[in-house]
Amino acid sequence: MDQIKARIESFLSKHGMFHADICIEKTCELFLDEMGKGLTGVKSSLAMLPTYIETERELPRNKPVIVMDAGGTNFRVGTVCFKDQGDPEIADFRVFPMPGIKKEVSRQHFFGTMAGYVADIIGRSESVGFCFSYPIEMSPNKDGRVLYFSKEIKAPEVEGTMIGEGLNAAIVESTSSDAKRMVLLNDTVATLLAGRGTSDGRNYDSYIGFILGTGTNTAYIEANRNIAKAKGLDAARSQIVNVESGGFGKAPRGDIDEQFNAASANPGINTFEKMISGAYLGPLCLATIRRAAEEGLFAKSVAKKLLAINETTTKDISEFLSRPESGDNVLGKALAGADGDLTAVYYLVDALIERAAKLTATNLSSAAVKSGKGRNPCRPVCIVAEGTTFYHLKGLRPKVEYYLKQYLVNQKNVYYEIVSVDNATLIGAAIAGLTN
Numbered sequence: 157m158d159q160i161k162a163r164i165e166s167f168l169s170k171h172g173m174f175h176a177d178i179c180i181e182k183t184c185e186l187f188l189d190e191m192g193k194g195l196t197g198v199k200s201s202l203a204m205l206p207t208y209i210e211t212e213r214e215l216p217r218n219k220p221v222i223v224m225d226a227g228g229t230n231f232r233v234g235t236v237c238f239k240d241q242g243d244p245e246i247a248d249f250r251v252f253p254m255p256g257i258k259k260e261v262s263r264q265h266f267f268g269t270m271a272g273y274v275a276d277i278i279g280r281s282e283s284v285g286f287c288f289s290y291p292i293e294m295s296p297n298k299d300g301r302v303l304y305f306s307k308e309i310k311a312p313e314v315e316g317t318m319i320g321e322g323l324n325a326a327i328v329e330s331t332s333s334d335a336k337r338m339v340l341l342n343d344t345v346a347t348l349l350a351g352r353g354t355s356d357g358r359n360y361d362s363y364i365g366f367i368l369g370t371g372t373n374t375a376y377i378e379a380n381r382n383i384a385k386a387k388g389l390d391a392a393r394s395q396i397v398n399v400e401s402g403g404f405g406k407a408p409r410g411d412i413d414e415q416f417n418a419a420s421a422n423p424g425i426n427t428f429e430k431m432i433s434g435a436y437l438g439p440l441c442l443a444t445i446r447r448a449a450e451e452g453l454f455a456k457s458v459a460k461k462l463l464a465i466n467e468t469t470t471k472d473i474s475e476f477l478s479r480p481e482s483g484d485n486v487l488g489k490a491l492a493g494a495d496g497d498l499t500a501v502y503y504l505v506d507a508l509i510e511r512a513a514k515l516t517a518t519n520l521s522s523a524a525v526k527s528g529k530g531r532n533p534c535r536p537v538c539i540v541a542e543g544t545t546f547y548h549l550k551g552l553r554p555k556v557e558y559y560l561k562q563y564l565v566n567q568k569n570v571y572y573e574i575v576s577v578d579n580a581t582l583i584g585a586a587i588a589g590l591t592n
Contacts, residue, residue, distance in 0.1 A: 215238055227581070254308075271327045281336075286589075288340050303315070347581065353577070373400060412443055416443050437549070441468060531570065539574045541574050
């Protein structure tokens with residue numbers, strides 16, 4: 157076994173893909189440097205987008221707020237009220253299709269459909285928290301201009317327009333309601349805010365929102381005095397910054413990463429995301445396995461079967477790590493009866509997951525260090541984590557926590573706690589609507 161493991165590690169190291177060759181401290185320094193540049197408006201791979209959403213105001217009790225959540229193919233609506241004990245109560249919850257998902261729609265149809273979705277609850281509150289999980293440029297008035305939609309949403313007339321303004325106009329036109337006080341935010345920012353509503357009396361020094369699912373992103377709380385590119389901010393206050401961490405371009409990448417990126421649908425974009433997120437980890441593992449097969453690391457008969465595999469998802473990889481000898485899995489089936497090569501592929505895939513975990517810990521450590529909080533173990537930084545890759549990819553989360561303990565806690569003396577919040581985007585949108 158030791159010889160097999162050594163052979164795989166040598167192969168990965170030769171191609172710049174081995175987790176042990178990554179220095180967390182050095183990579184964190186690069187990440188923090190990109191964060192600093194992004195905050196000052198200097199060219200950076202991290203967008204560091206100000207959200208103008210604060211976290212310092214007290215959360216009101218027994219006051220309902222209308223919530224909307226637009227992301228992917230669904231549009232969710234409801235109301236949220238935080239009771240005396242602080243527990244959120246969700247009511248009037250319904251799920252509708254996202255406008256523009258089936259066919260191209262006009263700007264009027266896009267906003268009119270959304271207004272129709274909330275018409276019967278529009279009188280419940282004067283405030284709306286709107287989690288809009290598409291690329292938006294936020295404004296100080298908490299509205300956001302949509303930059304573009306993914307391929308699934310076909311509403312070209314909406315691109316470049318202010319979402320809150322357009323929706324408010326449609327609400328006023330189609331109902332007897334006055335315009336609402338509307339706060340826009342994305343899913344990562346909402347995830348961060350959700351931590352405030354479910355602390356169960358725990359005192360946290362700060363919050364980080366982290367998503368690792370199909371894609372990845374991070375948000376944290378930054379002092380306004382450090383956001384030099386945004387003018388007119390109160391230097392004594394702070395706000396949430398949307399890092400757009402999937403774009404980090406200084407992570408140590410190997411030649412297989414480079415080839416994988418070049419063959420992707422968007423070469424050169426979100427290269428960090430392509431090393432750690434669910435949309436890419438499965439295909440990247442297959443690309444690495446194929447390279448190993450081409451270089452003779454497996455028996456010829458096994459290599460032939462592996463090279464014949466055209467596709468693997470991250471779910472396939474997770475299932476292989478959970479039950480490597482199962483014939484129900486595409487990799488397990490190709491490796492049936494070849495114990496040595498089965499072990500070799502396991503070592504290879506597990507090492508790539510460990511690399512993803514180490515890079516994820518680097519991302520989270522950088523955000524925690526940049527916040528300047530969490531020095532007291534009694535008041536750690538609360539990392540609100542969401543995403544199927546983080547929670548369900550075999551072995552990933554414990555590996556992430558291993559590196560966080562090793563670097564963030566032991567070396568940097570920054571303490572953290574990872575929490576999961578049910579309905580995080582709705583809870584976060586409610587908190588934004590009530591406190592901003």
